[in-house]
Amino acid sequence: MFQKSLGFRIFFWTFIILIGFFAFFPQLWMISTSLKPETEMYKISFFQNFDLSNLNRILHNSDFLGYLRNGMMVAIISSLLSTAVSAFAGYSFSKFRYKGRTQVMAIILISQAFPQGLLLVSLYPMLQNMGMIDKLPSIILAYVALTLPIGTWTLKAYFDQIPNSIMEAACIDGASDFTTMIKIVMPLAFPGMTTIAIYSFVWAWNDLLYALTLISTTAKRTLASGMIFTFTGEGGNDWIGMMAASVIASIPVAIMFVFLQRFFVAGLTAGAVKG
Amino acid sequence: MKTISKNSTLMAWFLVLPALLIFALMILYPFANSIFTSFTNKNLIFPKNDFVGFENYIKLFKDPNTLPLLFTTIKFVFFSTICPFTLGLIWAILMNEKFKASEFMRGLTLVNWIIPGIAIGFLWNWIYNGDYGILNALLNKMGIIDSNIIWLAGKQTSMVAVVTARTWQMFPWYMAFIMGGLQGVPNELCEASRIDGANNIQVFTHIIIPTIKPVLILILILGTISNLQHFDLINVMTDGGPERATSTFAIEVYKKAFKEYNLGRAAALGVIWAILLGSFSFIYLRNLKEDN
Numbered sequence: 001m002f003q004k005s006l007g008f009r010i011f012f013w014t015f016i017i018l019i020g021f022f023a024f025f026p027q028l029w030m031i032s033t034s035l036k037p038e039t040e041m042y043k044i045s046f047f048q049n050f051d052l053s054n055l056n057r058i059l060h061n062s063d064f065l066g067y068l069r070n071g072m073m074v075a076i077i078s079s080l081l082s083t084a085v086s087a088f089a090g091y092s093f094s095k096f097r098y099k100g101r102t103q104v105m106a107i108i109l110i111s112q113a114f115p116q117g118l119l120l121v122s123l124y125p126m127l128q129n130m131g132m133i134d135k136l137p138s139i140i141l142a143y144v145a146l147t148l149p150i151g152t153w154t155l156k157a158y159f160d161q162i163p164n165s166i167m168e169a170a171c172i173d174g175a176s177d178f179t180t181m182i183k184i185v186m187p188l189a190f191p192g193m194t195t196i197a198i199y200s201f202v203w204a205w206n207d208l209l210y211a212l213t214l215i216s217t218t219a220k221r222t223l224a225s226g227m228i229f230t231f232t233g234e235g236g237n238d239w240i241g242m243m244a245a246s247v248i249a250s251i252p253v254a255i256m257f258v259f260l261q262r263f264f265v266a267g268l269t270a271g272a273v274k275g
Numbered sequence: 276m277k278t279i280s281k282n283s284t285l286m287a288w289f290l291v292l293p294a295l296l297i298f299a300l301m302i303l304y305p306f307a308n309s310i311f312t313s314f315t316n317k318n319l320i321f322p323k324n325d326f327v328g329f330e331n332y333i334k335l336f337k338d339p340n341t342l343p344l345l346f347t348t349i350k351f352v353f354f355s356t357i358c359p360f361t362l363g364l365i366w367a368i369l370m371n372e373k374f375k376a377s378e379f380m381r382g383l384t385l386v387n388w389i390i391p392g393i394a395i396g397f398l399w400n401w402i403y404n405g406d407y408g409i410l411n412a413l414l415n416k417m418g419i420i421d422s423n424i425i426w427l428a429g430k431q432t433s434m435v436a437v438v439t440a441r442t443w444q445m446f447p448w449y450m451a452f453i454m455g456g457l458q459g460v461p462n463e464l465c466e467a468s469r470i471d472g473a474n475n476i477q478v479f480t481h482i483i484i485p486t487i488k489p490v491l492i493l494i495l496i497l498g499t500i501s502n503l504q505h506f507d508l509i510n511v512m513t514d515g516g517p518e519r520a521t522s523t524f525a526i527e528v529y530k531k532a533f534k535e536y537n538l539g540r541a542a543a544l545g546v547i548w549a550i551l552l553g554s555f556s557f558i559y560l561r562n563l564k565e566d567n
Contacts, residue, residue: 001371001460002372002478005474008475015365015369019362019366019369019446022362022443023384024384026402029398029401029402041407042406042407084293085294086294088290088291092290095287096283096284098284098287101287104295108294108298110560113500113552113553113555114549114552115504115528115548117524117525117541118305118545118548119305119309120305120533121305121532121538122304123301123305124532124533125538126304126308141297141300141301144301146301177282177286202389208392208393209510209529212510213533223391227394228393231397239407242400243398243401246390249393249394250386250394253391254386261382
């Protein structure tokens with residue numbers, strides 16, 4: 001695309017160093033700090049004296065283990081539910097024509113712009129009346145709802161690419177509408193469904209606002225909100241512990257991402273562009 | 276096209292039903308109800324819930340903190356969109372050069388975007404720490420400063436700190452979109468214009484930018500919307516402080532509702548926030564329509 005002129009080389013090397021440092025040094029600093037012995041917390045050292053005791057300490061903290069367990073459970077259930085619900089709705093939007101279809105699609109899309117804080121102003125009293133405050137199902141439902149817009153629109157775009165002739169052929173062979181969808185069309189949209197599964201998992205795993213607001217007991221906290229409470233007050237200066245917890249919190253999403261990044265990124269960008 | 280029989284219409288609605296129910300319960304109803312709440316004095320602790328007309332809005336209008344809140348939000352959103360956008364554009368161009376480590380580096384950059392905001396907030400709190408942070412240590416060593424800066428406690432520096440962290444988190448996302456756009460740039464056209472004597476900058480401004488312009492506009496709009504919603508990093512790093520210097524709508528509405536328990540006032544502020552977000556989403560929708 002570009003000619004490898006002297007000017008371009010200078011541009012290339014300047015920014016590869018500057019942005020590269022900005023992007024990667026903090027990552028390394030987080031890992032390096034998490035591996036320091038506690039006595040060296042305030043010493044400016046970089047990957048000297050490895051010490052796994054702090055990672056160990058966090059992993060043996062029973063509260064933190066609870067956050068991890070709750071977080072994992074909430075993220076997995078949200079992810080599966082969101083993918084299934086989005087796939088059904090996306091399929092309906094893509095393969096059927098009926099009154100009200102475009103209106104429903106439009107309002108689901110627009111809802112992304114509803115401020116989440118404003119929703120919580122009503123969600124909290126509503127869930128309180130239903131006896132659902134401080135219950136994990138309520139945040140799971142919230143995550144499913146919040147990931148629905150991207151989910152349905154992305155999957156609709158995937159289903160759009162699958163020719164109707166495939167469905168018609170199945171129909172002629174005597175398969176019902178439902179079997180055609182589950183056994184023939186959905187497997188073809190597998191990359192799209194994986195994208196949405198990861199997207200919803202990451203959303204639920206990373207969310208702070210809803211967990212902070214709707215969950216109030218330590219035993220039920222998920223990762224992000226739990227970490228806030230672990231490291232405020234007395235824990236506020238435990239930087240090594242904080243970095244160790246951050247590394248542990250980042251590992252599941254980072255690993256998942258490394259393996260699946262290729263079609264995850266392609267899937268998300270395609271969904272947003274095609275909308 | 277599928278035949279539109281009564282049966283398949285039934286099936287179509289049956290398939291949307293779960294989505295619609297969850298959506299109505301968790302998003303549509305709360306949204307509508309919050310608009311209603313903004314005209315009441317509803318409180319999270321005291322059992323009052325009376326209609327008060329426009330009182331909440333009038334109080335907000337008279338509140339000397341409202342206008343600065345709007346400016347702070349705009350400042351945060353503007354810089355948190357433009358900075359990662361610029362870095363993302365440059366980084367996409369570099370990663371598009373397909374050198375040996377480019378794929379690995381691209382994946383590693385995207386880690387910033389995927390990890391929890393809380394971890395990012397903690398990390399930058401630690402980097403910016405006034406007494407023991409690595410940033411002050413580096414700047415001291417290079418002789419740029421001679422006394423430590425308490426970054427998160429300064430009115431100006433706290434905003435810089437929050438925007439930096441947000442930039443670090445989001446520039447890989449912009450990069451991913453821009454790299455997708457760059458794949459659509461016709462290489463033959465670049466070669467041809469080079470033969471006609473165009474240099475890199477001309478190729479960039481006359482061929483590459485026009486080709487990827489739809490993507491650039493799209494991510495600027497989506498980025499703006501997501502920054503208008505952003506809560507995590509500010510909450511973890513400054514909680515809107517010092518003296519509201521980093522307090523945006525997302526932080527303020529949360530505090531009004533769940534720290535001051537004033538749901539009515541929070542809702543009114545949230546409605547103003549929704550209008551702000553709505554206008555950007557309108558641009559997004561119009562943009563989508565033009566594309567199709």
